Amino acid sequence: MEATIKDVAKYAGVGVGTVSRVINNEKAVGAKTRAKVLEAMKALNYSRNNMAFRLRKNETRIIALLVPIINHPFFAKLAYYVEDEASRFGYSVLLVSSQQKVDKETEIITRIKHREVDGAVFVTHYMHESDDLRGCPIVSIDRTFGGDIPYVTSDNYDATKNAIGYMVEHGAKSIGFIGSKPLVASEVLERERAYLDAMEEYDMPPRIVNEVIQHGEETIVVQDFIKKHKDVDGVFVSGYTLSQVLYEAATSLGKRIPDDLQIVSYDGIFSQWGSSNITSVEQPVEEMARQVVRLLIKKIRNEETPARTVINTKFVLGTTTK
Amino acid sequence: MEATIKDVAKYAGVGVGTVSRVINNEKAVGAKTRAKVLEAMKALNYSRNNMAFRLRKNETRIIALLVPIINHPFFAKLAYYVEDEASRFGYSVLLVSSQQKVDKETEIITRIKHREVDGAVFVTHYMHESDDLRGCPIVSIDRTFGGDIPYVTSDNYDATKNAIGYMVEHGAKSIGFIGSKPLVASEVLERERAYLDAMEEYDMPPRIVNEVIQHGEETIVVQDFIKKHKDVDGVFVSGYTLSQVLYEAATSLGKRIPDDLQIVSYDGIFSQWGSSNITSVEQPVEEMARQVVRLLIKKIRNEETPARTVINTKFVLGTTTK
DNA sequence: CTGAAAGCGCTTACAG
């Protein structure tokens, strides 16, 4: 049906090699021959079959983006910039939402081995380290996989300390920490560590909930926390969703924010409409995305890559701190 | 480097055809032979090169999803379900944000012709109809492309009328319409038509703004509208963003909602905080996504598809109506 | 049940 390079060659009365050369714009083709070929291509409405091209080149020019769920502001934003950066390098992005299923996460590795994609950006919360990962062109966000997988992360420790310092300067006497414990080794753990260190420095007793919080139980957990620790007048929340929950729960329990309770959240970027913005440690999603793509492409090309890339956050004042 | 089917054949002492047969789980292979081959595959850590496989089969098993911008709740949700549905049929999803650039939109057509993807889901706001589209496996959302491109849409006309009826029943005496005019033929235009028809039926004078609203000018346009039409006590807004803007603008101009002004929005699904939810006509994104994927796969397989698929919306009460 | 061969649509040394 579709015209192939052979058809074009025949039509133009030249060899297929020659056709290939003009398709790829190689200089070493005579002007007359080139013209004939171009005319044939037009006449036959030829367009190159890139499946064959890719096979020959042994590269798919596709990278996979693995996120827990695309339908979440952070990951959607990440996806946006990943795609933008990738396309600058001539790569396309295959989107995979793991939907919190481990097998969807590990599936990507298979797809790399099967040469369906050249590499992958990993945002995984479930998968374990695995030998299968070795040698795979993968770059991760926030997580270290032990092996030779580079990752980019934000300055979790410093940013957390800084945020807590801010609340202290603005009158907080007892500061709590609310987070959902990651299931796997992750830089996110640094937030807890920073909190505990800060409590020691300020000589405050830690009030912390950092267990694995099931989806749907956020409100219960947070309410319990508030009721249990009546002295708390400042909370550092590790994560966007929980900070929303805390805000709601505290308000409904009669706390005035920020007068009775200050809140700082890691990732608060998504308040769209000016209403009440949570003071937050903002991860520069765009920069993280671009970095991660550039690292991945280096990996694919077998170039050197730093094992760990840290991107600085910004502290953004909202209405939940004094 | 990587083991090929040839290596496996040699290792197992059989022909490549036989290896291919066991890879593809064909029955017509002797038990002993099969065992030998499987052993060889394991020993060599073989995994099939799907670039070659796809070329042979002449299908990529990839569909492209083209959205104006992935970093938007509606499209992110769409992407989520598109990916989910596609994967049920063994297809992967290539993500493309057009970023409001026409050439990124038309680029997809090239990619189909170049056999990089088997087909595409189109959510386009800019591209023109084009002969290049003919015969391409494409399914569109909300837009008709004239030719043989099927599309899915929601019941724009009925839902709009219904929403206006609701406001009238609840005391609205003068109803306005705010929307940004689509640049291209789109079912979205039905909302305006429904509004105008309704105004005629209720014998109300139309108060309407339906021009092309530039990004960034929403607030100005909306404020002008409010100031100009002081009698308006109900507004139907065609689109999520504008309804937020209207809410903010009206509030800041001293209107009480819903007492002084009722608002109904097409697409209001994204109010996260429970605080003030806009009454809205909710598009069942999940169903639209699944339908669009199923239609596309039929198209790819050259099966019959209906030209137009309409999905019913739900009217969801929020706090912006009486 | 199994192997040898042709072919999917390209690219790329190799000669000339």
Add this chain to the structure above:
DNA sequence: CTGAAAGCGCTTACAG
């Protein structure tokens, strides 16, 4: 500058 040929890694009639 150009053509004939080999090859990328598979699948699939075709014989046997």
